[in-house]
Amino acid sequence: MSVDEDRGTTPTASVRVDPDVQQVLDRVREHLGMDIAFLSGLTASAEVVLATSSETGPMQMAVGDERDLDDTYCVRVLSGVLPPVLPDARRHPVARELAATAELGIGAYLGAPLRGPDGSPVGMLCCLARGANPMLDEDALRVLGLAAALVEDRMGAYGLPHRPAVSERVRWIRAVLAERDVRSVFQPVVHLGTGEVVAVEALSRFDPARFPTPVHAFAAAAAAGEAVELELLAAECALARLADLPPGMRMSINLSAEALADPRTADLVLGLGPAVAVEVTEHTPVHDYEALTAVTNRLRAAGHQVAVDDAGAGFASLRHVLQLRPSAIKLDLALVRGCDLDPVRRALIRAVAEFARGIDSWLVAEGVETEHERATLRELGVDYGQGYLLGRPAPLDVALRGVGG
Structure with missing residues (x-):
């Protein structure tokens, strides 16, 4: 280790x-x-x-x-x-x-x-x-x-091997932006009953020698004052594959409140239609829900699905759901993991599933890793899932094949 x-x-x-x-x-x-x-x-x-x-x-x-x-x-x-x-x-x-x-x-x-x-x-x-x-x-x-x-x-x-200095990682991230050096991978969202791939989530990968995980890249971008620039570049690279989706398939991209407030986001997303869903992340705290809601309402009016991530992870995610009234809710993996063994998790998942139905929202369980978890989620009223059991992040053609792809 x-x-x-x-x-x-x-x-x-x-x-x-x-x-x-x-x-x-x-x-x-x-x-x-x-x-x-x-x-x-x-x-x-x-x-x-x-x-x-x-x-x-x-x-x-x-x-x-x-x-x-x-x-x-x-x-x-x-x-x-x-x-x-x-x-x-x-x-x-x-x-x-x-x-x-x-x-x-x-x-x-x-x-x-x-x-x-x-x-x-x-x-x-x-x-x-x-x-x-x-x-x-x-x-x-x-x-x-x-x-x-x-x-x-x-x-x-x-006495521990140290990472390169912040200034060096800032140079690296600026090189990523200049060279548009972002690789997009996609993770399938699957109907838990039929196994059908109904959507894909776009994720970003970087040179692993410099950024072992995407978190390291986005942390370096934040240190450089380039967080929104990197988010928008990642979204652009993913959306370049939009034409390769089969009819009726959605692609979700991750954007923070800061990125959504940037006027370039509207130029990038609006007009692409319902094939593009926007997943609201919280790389930074939301300070102005009124402004964020105005943006998400505009996206919805243009036919885009708006999703909230990490539901069930804590008060912040609950406030997100209440303020944004999302068309999709993603159930946090910490709640999903081991749900087949934990009655408390099952009770909370059942309640969130009922809530999602009440507001006519999709509910997607993240981090589904075992057949027992999948079966339990189905019993609790969760229709859609995402996780290693259902398909790992992969090139788009592999992700579209889903399990076993």
């Missing part, structure tokens, strides 16, 4: 705490309302605490503390067993059984990986709270992800 295993070294906890890293930890802990924020490194067998930020209180963690990887949240987050956002860790069937939950008194958890130059995980940036925190959602995870991208630039001070 760790680069340290290959290097034969371990992260060092004896170095002076980097003041820039300390400032990031302090700010992110305060912003998210958590009790502890910490930076850890991963060895072949342990997670080692390298820096911490905390208020005086019952939750304490010290630089140099180690925990066997088998008993950590981080290894389960990296493997997908645990979601990176746990508003109430004691109610999660896996988290509540971990010794760390009781020993550290973990009520809420948020974690983002730190990646080395080759993209492999070398550490984690995590926040913990003693009590449950129902406000933790995908917005909080995005904030932590941006903080992790900043910390990655300073990892060399802790």
Whole structure:
């Protein structure tokens, strides 16, 4: 798992705490309302605490503390067993059984990986709270992800392979914009009953040597003040394939509130008709719902479907649904994962499905990975799904074939 295993070294906890890293930890802990924020490194067998930020209180963690990887949240987050956002860790069937939950008194958890130059995980940036925190959602995870991208630039001070400096990644992202170096892939949206592909979601990929994940590219764009430029370029590249869709098929593109407010978005999207759906993301918080609603109403009037992402992830996504009155709702993967085993998840999914029917909206379950999840979703009234079971992101011709394509 760790680069340290290959290097034969371990992260060092004896170095002076980097003041820039300390400032990031302090700010992110305060912003998210958590009790502890910490930076850890991963060895072949342990997670080692390298820096911490905390208020005086019952939750304490010290630089140099180690925990066997088998008993950590981080290894389960990296493997997908645990979601990176746990508003109430004691109610999660896996988290509540971990010794760390009781020993550290973990009520809420948020974690983002730190990646080395080759993209492999070398550490984690995590926040913990003693009590449950129902406000933790995908917005909080995005904030932590941006903080992790900043910390990655300073990892060399802790004996971890460090990412290139922000200034270098800014140059890279500006080269992406100048050269239009974005590759579009598409993930099918499938009818859970028939297996028919009814839509595709456009996603972006970048040079993996520079940006191991799309999150890294968009974080670099934000640091460069080019976030909207990159979103619009990604949308343009995807829409270039619109003519290759079969009749009646939709393509959804992801745009933030900031990008939707840009006049160029209307020039790009309006007039393309119902084949183009717009999925409203929240790379940044929405400060003006009135302005955003005006844009989405205009899109709807022109025949475009407007979708809201991450429903069920927290209060922010619920407010999104109430304010925007979407024609499609995407059910958060943290709610979908393991729904066949969890009666609480099933009850919430059933309620969202009833709500979607009440406002005449599509409901799409994200992150469908097992046949049991698919069958459960069908029983709960969810008609459409998206996830690795149904088709991974792929070139358009492969995505249109769906499962087994």
